[in-house]
Amino acid sequence: MRINKPLSYAAGAGALLAVLAFAKSRVENKLAPEVLAQSSLVRISDGIAYRDLDKNGKLDVYEDQRQPIEDRVQDLLKKMTLEEKAGMMFYSPVRTNADGSIEDKPASGLLASLSPVGITEIDKHHITHFNLFAVPAPDTLAIWYNNIQRYEEKTRLGIPLTIASDPRNQGGAGIFAMSAKTFSMWPDPLGLAAIGDDKLTEQFADISRQEYLATGIRQGLHPQVDLSTEPRWPRISGTFGEDAELSSRMTTAYIKGYQRTKLGPNSVAMMTKHFPGGGPQKNGLDPHFNFQKGEVYPGNNFNYHLIPFEAAFNAGTAAIMPYYGVPMGQKDIPEVGFSYNKAIITELLRKKYHYDGVVCTDWGLVSDAKIGPVNFPARAWGVENLNTEERVQKIIDAGVDQLGGENLPDVIVKLVKDGKLTEKRIDESITRLLRLKFQLGLFDNPFVDEKKAASIVGSPEFMAAGQAAQRRSMTLLKNDNHTLPLAINKLKIYIKNINPKIAAEYGTIVSDPKQADIAIIRLQTPNYPIPEAKGNFIAGMFHWGDLDFKGQQLQEILDLEKAVPTVVDIYLDRPAVVPEISANAKGLFVNFGSNDRALLDVVFGKYKPEGHLPIEMPSSMEAVRNQKEDMPYDSKDPRTNLDLD
Secondary structure, eight states: OOSOOOOOTOOHHHHHHHHHHHTTTBBBOOOOOHHHHHOOEEEEEETTTEEEEEEESSGGGOOOHHHHHHHHHHHHHHOOOHHHHHHHHHEEEEOTTTTSSOOOOOSSSHHHSSSOOOHHHHHHHHOOOESSSSSOOHHHHHHHHHHHHHHTTSSSOOOOEEEEEEEBOOOOOOTTOOSSSSSBBBBBBBHHHHHHHHHHHHHHHHHHHHHHHHTTTEEEOOOOOOOOSSSSTTTTTGGOOOOOHHHHHHHHHHHHHHSSSOOOOTTTTTEEETTSSOOOOOGOOTTTTTTTEEETTTTGGGGGGGGGHHHHHHOOOSEEEEEEEESOOOTTTTSSGGGHHHIIIIIIIIIIIIIEEEEEEEOOSSSSSSEEEEEEEOOOOTTTTTTTHHHHHHHHHOOOOOOEEEOOHHHHHHHHHHTOOOOOHHHHHHHHHHHHHTTTTTTTOOOOOHHHHHHTOOOOHHHHHHHHHHHHHHHEEGGGGGOOOOOOSEEEEEESOOOHHHHHTEEEESSOOGGGGGEEEEEEOOOOOOOOTTOOOOHHSSOOSBOOOOOHHHHHHHHHHHHEEEEEEEEEESSOHHHHHHOOEEEEEEESSOOOHHHHHHHSSSSOOOOOOOSSBBBBBHHHHHSTOOOOOOOOOOOOOOOOO
């Protein structure tokens, strides 16, 4: 039997399977089981099984997985309308329903209410890239993902969706780290840097990659390889610290773990950020907000911040995201935001570094937004006077391929029709975006196995690996008279900010410090309201200002330390200034997203702490104010690592 014509469009997966079983010796079937189970577009032509994405009844080059990727890209590019191309140039937030459905339903929570409905964006704007915020349980997320990919199959060309996410495996409280309640929980990137083990960082990324793949997430809006040379910056926990060499090693291992040796169907594409480095923020304020727009280089150290990105280029990062800020005082670089800046994107990134991957802006550069009661202006720093069309044109002219957090394809269509942008220039970006989709294998299999998601995401094996990393990242800075480790189940313990049920496994918990043999308390780097953020609840979610404990909070800690021998642990989402606390503590740890059990396992000697500070802990706020925002390790008399040898 020779099958040489397409199956009827009425044929479903069951009919196809029957045909394949009958003619298995003659049919070249390279389609994954998920495709056969989920897709209604599977056809056979001349013995080849394929998805008839454009519904034309024949095997097109872009549908044929035997063809070279560049040929498939060019074949599809020729078929796309200008409107479809324009839609591909935007990364839109998307709402996920708690039951896995894709229809418009009442939203629960602020993030969901601010996220558009995916099928509406597909129909209205031809969007093919979405990023997730709040999500349901892994198995439900996998169902939602397959549902929306099946909906996308109905579009004219059936171009599969790319789903992206910010980090979902961080144990700390980073502002842009998504909940790790179901995904395996690891220390923050800063904690991976504290361990400094390339193989562990690659293991982390590989495990996270498997969890992402199981739920349909195919692009990570990370790693964040900014160098944290300004200690007051609120985004330090997402970095690998301030040392360029260490950060480069971590970046290389991280990208390798997610993308593997080569981008392919088992890869999660990385969007490395924030080019050319978001660390040197004036006074630690962040350019998400209009009270801080400029990045400053008082140490003339612009090039130092490029070093981790060079590692990312060498590792083959699939995409790059510039930051919001304006480079201040740099020769031959205009003082406009990085994504608006042709000197940064075209001259530096494209020409000097020969980078031909996707460049996507950070979120919300063009359109003002109202989030709850807060008016949130577009981060169009340096070009505030431009209108919407002019902003979009300037971003694309700068060399950017994609705009994050926007839905403005009509603007691009109008710019082309008005002769302000050429379709040839649009095709350059679409080629990069299509190439990545093909590299990830999305055209051949965009679906996931819904039954496996729950057993992969947060599996006991993955959770145990994350817990081990949390323990390893614990960093011991003081051990007065070898107080540590403590003896298990032999001490009366006073605790603060620790789960008493967990602590009871290590000793007898008492409520009065005077009755205790030892106190163990957990703290977090302080943050203080700043006048600039008043009235803006989003700015209030960032951690700003001084890094030292003050007033009553400090006095209560010191009083406890004087009343009972005290072990202090501090979560560093930014460096902390703790000279008085350190002087009076019997033991001082810092952590980078380790839970109570990880801390207590180390305090009581079940495991050894292995962390080393990847950032300075300044000795005073005067030292913080006197250091230069773009220079690493330049504060006076900083706290150093304990010599455990």
